Amino acid sequence: MSNHLIDLAVIGGSGLYKFPGLENTSRHAVGTPFGVASGEVVLGDFAGKRVAFLARHGESHSLPPHRVNYRANLWALHQLGARAVIGVNAVGGIRSDMGPRAIVVPDQLIDYTHGRYTSFCDIEGAEVNHIDFSEPYTASLRHRLLQAARKTGIAVIDGGCYGATQGPRLETRAEIARMRRDGCDLVGMTGMPEASLARELSLEYACLALVANFAAGCGDEAEISIEEIFAHLAAATAEVPRLLEAMLRA
Structure with a gap:
């Protein structure tokens, strides 16, 4: 275990490949029993x-959601001394108030992914760990994010259910209609197994969901434009450093 004291680890999603304002940085390639992480972990002040x-998709966005090595990513952060992790996720909005550029701190999730390595228990000789996942996000870390939002005046929606799909394709209207019936408010491709792996390592974990677009059939658009997605994402992402700064200074 490293002696690094890390107050917060941030996993950046689509549109967040470097962390603005990070100073005195050093880069760390961490070997893991689960293979190679998405890239080097950047430590700084x-x-x-x-x-x-850590950029979840790699700093050049070379890894699609189903090819991200979630186990290696979480293991690397844990090995470096992280104890709390914020996962920044680009998502689609299903609920009417979760339109483009909205920022949401969800409190529940449903996993629709398949074929991913979902547990550290998958390797030979590992202890089977039946984690309690009733509340998938750490309440105290969510509370810190929401308090920071109130302090800075950044509009953030408290709560909601994140539906994690396989990707990299976007979903059909029928799939989104099913997810709405299931109780999902947001749809993304990277929320799982990241959250459950963090729980297996006893890491505090919360999701900061940035809405890039309305999901299929939920907005007025006949077709979802990738250019529009990244424009909305850039606007929402610009608020992240200010929000996290307020959280860390609290």
């Missing part, structure tokens, strides 16, 4: 605290 940053 931010808001008077020690922060680790």
